Amino acid sequence: MKLILSTATAALIAGGALAQDVVRMGTEGAYPPYNYIDDDGEVAGFERELGDELCARAELTCEWVTNDWDSIIPNLVSGNYDTIIAGMSITDERDEVIDFTQDYYPPTESAYVAASEDVDVTSGVVSAQTATIQAGHVAESGASLLEYATPDETVAAVRSGEADAVFADYDYLLPIVEASGGELMFVGDRVPLGGGVGMGLRESDTDLREAMDAAISSMKEDGTLNELLVKWFGDQVATY
Amino acid sequence: MFAACADPASLEGLTWLACYLTTGKHMAIYWSVGTVLLLLAITAPVALAFGFGGAVMARSHIPPVAWIGRGYIAVVRGVPDIAFFLFFVIALDQAFEYVRHRIKCPDWTDPVRQGNDFLVCPAAKLPLSTAPEWVHETYGFLVAVLTFSIVFGAFAANVLYGAMRAVPHAQIETAEAYGMTRRQTFRRILVPQMWVYALPGLSNLWMVLVKATPLLFLLGVEDIVYWARELGGTKTPQFTDYPHGDWRMWYFLALLVFYLGVTKVSEIGLERLMRRLSHGQATTGGELLRKEVTQ
Numbered sequence: 294m295k296l297i298l299s300t301a302t303a304a305l306i307a308g309g310a311l312a313q314d315v316v317r318m319g320t321e322g323a324y325p326p327y328n329y330i331d332d333d334g335e336v337a338g339f340e341r342e343l344g345d346e347l348c349a350r351a352e353l354t355c356e357w358v359t360n361d362w363d364s365i366i367p368n369l370v371s372g373n374y375d376t377i378i379a380g381m382s383i384t385d386e387r388d389e390v391i392d393f394t395q396d397y398y399p400p401t402e403s404a405y406v407a408a409s410e411d412v413d414v415t416s417g418v419v420s421a422q423t424a425t426i427q428a429g430h431v432a433e434s435g436a437s438l439l440e441y442a443t444p445d446e447t448v449a450a451v452r453s454g455e456a457d458a459v460f461a462d463y464d465y466l467l468p469i470v471e472a473s474g475g476e477l478m479f480v481g482d483r484v485p486l487g488g489g490v491g492m493g494l495r496e497s498d499t500d501l502r503e504a505m506d507a508a509i510s511s512m513k514e515d516g517t518l519n520e521l522l523v524k525w526f527g528d529q530v531a532t533y
Numbered sequence: 534m535f536a537a538c539a540d541p542a543s544l545e546g547l548t549w550l551a552c553y554l555t556t557g558k559h560m561a562i563y564w565s566v567g568t569v570l571l572l573l574a575i576t577a578p579v580a581l582a583f584g585f586g587g588a589v590m591a592r593s594h595i596p597p598v599a600w601i602g603r604g605y606i607a608v609v610r611g612v613p614d615i616a617f618f619l620f621f622v623i624a625l626d627q628a629f630e631y632v633r634h635r636i637k638c639p640d641w642t643d644p645v646r647q648g649n650d651f652l653v654c655p656a657a658k659l660p661l662s663t664a665p666e667w668v669h670e671t672y673g674f675l676v677a678v679l680t681f682s683i684v685f686g687a688f689a690a691n692v693l694y695g696a697m698r699a700v701p702h703a704q705i706e707t708a709e710a711y712g713m714t715r716r717q718t719f720r721r722i723l724v725p726q727m728w729v730y731a732l733p734g735l736s737n738l739w740m741v742l743v744k745a746t747p748l749l750f751l752l753g754v755e756d757i758v759y760w761a762r763e764l765g766g767t768k769t770p771q772f773t774d775y776p777h778g779d780w781r782m783w784y785f786l787a788l789l790v791f792y793l794g795v796t797k798v799s800e801i802g803l804e805r806l807m808r809r810l811s812h813g814q815a816t817t818g819g820e821l822l823r824k825e826v827t828q
Contacts, residue, residue, distance in 0.1 A: 315663050323763065325772045330763060332773055333557030356666050361750055364619060370650060371623040372630075372658070373673075445766035449779050452767075472769035472776065497650040 315354045316501065318344050319374035322359035323443050324465055326525045327380035327490075330359070339525035340378045343397060346517065347492075350508040363423060363442060366390060369493060375501060376494055380462065382426050382487030392496045394505045396489025397518060399531040403427050405481045406466045407458035408451055414481045417457035420447040426486045427460045451477065464526050541774040553775045562760035566791070569746045569756055572674070576681045577739065583686025588693035602690070609687035618751045622680050626659065633657035670754075677752045681742070688738050696731035697723055701815060729810040729818070736803045743795055761788050 320328045322336055331337035336357040348355035358374050369377050369391060382401060383393045403426075405414045419436040421428040422444050431438045439456045441447045448469055450456040459466070463483055470477050492509075494502045512518040519532040538544070538552035553559070590602025609617070630653045631645060638654035645652055655661070660668045700723055708718040747758040765781035811818035 317669070323766075325769070329772055330558060332775065334561040335557070337772075356669075358666075358669070359755070364751055367619065367623065371626060372651065373626075443762065443766070445762075448767065449781070452779060468769045468771045469767070472771070495650045497647050497652050 315356060316348065316376060317374035318348075318355050318357050319360050319365060319369060319377050319379065320344075320357065321362050321365065321379040323362075323445060324380050324462075325468065326464060327462075328378070339521060340380065342525075343512075343518070343521055344376075344378050346512065346521075347505055347508040350511055351504040353504070361442070362425075366493070370495060372495075375498065376492050376505070378492050380465075380490055381493055383489055383491045384426055384487055387493070390496075391493045392498070392502055393491035393493055394502055395509055396491045397509050397512075398490035398522065399533065400485055400487055400489045402463045402483040403430065403460060403486050404463040404466055404479050404483045405458045405460050406448070406451065406470055406477050407480045408454075408477060410478065410480060412457045412480050414458050414460070418455070420450040420456035420459045421461065422447055425461075427462070430484065430486060431460050448477075464530070467527075549775075556775065558760075558764060561755070562757060562764060565755055565757045565760050568674070568754065569749075572678060572681070572746060572749070572754075573743060575678050576685065576742065579678065579682040580685040580689055580738075580742070581735075583682050584689025584691075584693050587686060587690025588697060591690065591694050592697060606687050606690050606694070609684055610691065614684060614745065614748060615751070617684055618680060618748050621683075622676055622752055625680070626676060627651050630657050630659050633659065673752055673754050677749055677754050680752070681745070685738055685742055688741075689735060692731050692734035692738065693727065695734070696727040699730040700726045704815075726814065729807070729814050729816060732803065732807055732810060736799070739799060739803070740796065743799070744792065757788060757791070761785055 320336055320340060322328055322330045324338075326339050328336060328338040328340045335341075336359065341357070344355060344357075360368050360374070362379070365377055365379060365381075366387070368374065377391070380398075381387070383396060387393070405412075405419070407414075415435045417436055418439055419431045419434075420439040420441060421431050423440045423442055428438060428440055439447075439450060441450065444461060444465060447456075447459045447461060448466075451459045458480060466479070470479060492505055494505070509518070512521075513533045522530045522532055537548060538555070541549065541552055544552055587602050587605050590598050591606060593599045593602065630651070634641065634645065634653035634657035637656045641654045643652065660672045704722050704726060705718055708722040713721065746756050749756040750759045761784035762781060765779070765784035767779045768776050770776040807818065808822070811822050813819060813823075
């Protein structure tokens with residue numbers, strides 16, 4: 294019995310390039326247009342479409358799960374899901390703990406949004422989401438950093454007057470500014486931050502990383518990734 | 534949901550609201566109410582069992598057993614819930630997987646710890662990575678129940694430990710004078726009488742437990758507070774058919790009503806239980822009940 298079991302295990306490892314055939318995709322679900330929960334309660338957005346396409350190309354079955362941004366890396370490392378696809382910028386600090394695929398979104402620009410034109414973003418109170426590159430930037434910029442657990446709360450803080458400005462990805466803020474009817478506006482200069490957005494994986498999951506990397510490359514080559522980027526982020530977006 | 538909801542932009546007033554409140558997303562929050570109530574219904578008795586076990590161990594005359602009981606109470610009570618939830622659950626999950634790994638894959642040669650990663654063979658994964666989504670969700674839920682039970686069990690243990698010492702000593706002496714063994718005294722005299730002393734403390738714990746459910750989201754279980762925050766946040770027209778401003782206040786108001794409702798129902802229930810337990814007890818409450826009957 295023991296022999297059969299171990300042979301079976303060996304066959305399982307040798308048989309497929311990937312030990313798993315269901316890949317659990319972890320996302321935040323609160324960061325439109327990257328990822329959000331639609332009216333039907335399903336994960337939607339750029340990363341949903343991208344992720345489904347990547348899984349189709351890598352011939353994997355994918356399931357979507359949402360997780361708090363705060364604990365998104367610990368839960369990946371402990372195996373609650375297999376990838377992080379949540380608008381996460383590739384940074385050296387994160388790369389020490391997890392691995393990234395190549396970027397599927399070029400290095401992003403972050404921007405300040407405030408309720409009035411005359412806000413000084415280097416001395417006022419600036420809100421940002423906890424554990425993001427934006428929070429790190431604000432902390433170094435001289436402004437007082439006000440951290441929130443979700444992106445939505447960072448914007449709500451500006452509306453309520455708790456913060457003078459919010460600092461986040463330009464693409465996240467753009468639809469909000471457009472929908473606010475003049476209440477909110479971009480202030481200051483945009484700041485290029487991070488090394489592009491990539492998919493996060495456990496350092497030991499090299500097979501899965503290679504499969505996803507190959508799928509991203511093929512999407513870059515045939516232009517489908519650019520189409521997706523334009524669809525979700527508009528004509529102004531940087532493409533490959 | 535309804536046929537009239539096909540074009541939300543044209544809806545107004547109550548129809549809009551009816552359609553809005555029955556979107557798939559809102560169904561999720563209604564489900565999560567059930568999840569929370571189920572969690573409470575399972576956790577409360579399990580935590581009480583943990584507490585009872587802990588209290589009995591802490592009272593034990595065998596030193597190592599007493600140390601375990603007292604250690605459990607002291608350590609778990611001392612660690613902040615949020616740290617416990619972030620660290621312990623992950624450790625617990627890995628412990629399960631490690632045991633399964635040792636049993637199922639004896640020939641596995643790679644180290645289990647590789648840098649930050651915890652790697653067991655695919656057959657030892659909990660749940661298996663091939664399992665359908667509902668298995669993952671149920672597993673997450675059960676781990677949550679277990680963690681809540683261990684945390685609240687420690688507090689319950691302390692309450693029960695105190696309650697056991699509060700039972701009048703004369704009762705124990707009388708039992709011994711009747712020739713009951715320690716075991717009999719414990720079962721027939723101590724345990725039936727301790728509940729009345731334990732109930733105020735336990736009812737506090739119950740209330741704290743009811744309010745602690747938002748910690749669930751740390752474990753990946755979507756609870757009502759998560760959904761209220763998600764649904765109430767500002768929705769821009771690009772990403773939804775039902776755009777609205779910051780409605781978190783209304784959602785949290787609904788939560789307030791829900792929690793107050795749970796509190797009220799609990800109070801009524803606990804009051805009745807207290808009355809029942811006070812019957813024939815040598816306490817002020819018991820004395821009042823006796824007078825009611827005799828007058």
